[in-house]
Amino acid sequence: MKCYDCDLDGRGATTGIGICSRCNLVVCADHGHVTPTVLHRPGGLGKATRDRPGRRVVCRTCHAAEVSA
Ligand SMILES: [Zn+2]
Ligand SMILES: [Zn+2]
Secondary structure, three states: OHHHHHHHHHHOOEEEEEEOOOOOOOOOOEEEEEEEEEOOOOOOOOOOOOOOOOEEEEEHHHHHHHHOO
C-alpha cells in the first residue's frame, strides 16, 4: 500500500508503514506520527488504566487536528 499524503504531494508510491487510527488512510514514516497511548480497562474498581502503554499511528492531518485548538 502507498502513502496517501505522498500521493497527494506527487512524491510517488511511497510504501506506507501504518494506517491512521482516525481516518484509516495509509501513511509512511514521514507522514505518520506514532504516539504512545494509555489503554483503559473497561469498568472494574480501582486503577482504570493499564501498566503498559500501547501505540497508535495517526496521519499528519489528523495529528494536526488533534493538537489544534
Ligand atoms: Zn508519506
Ligand atoms: Zn488521519
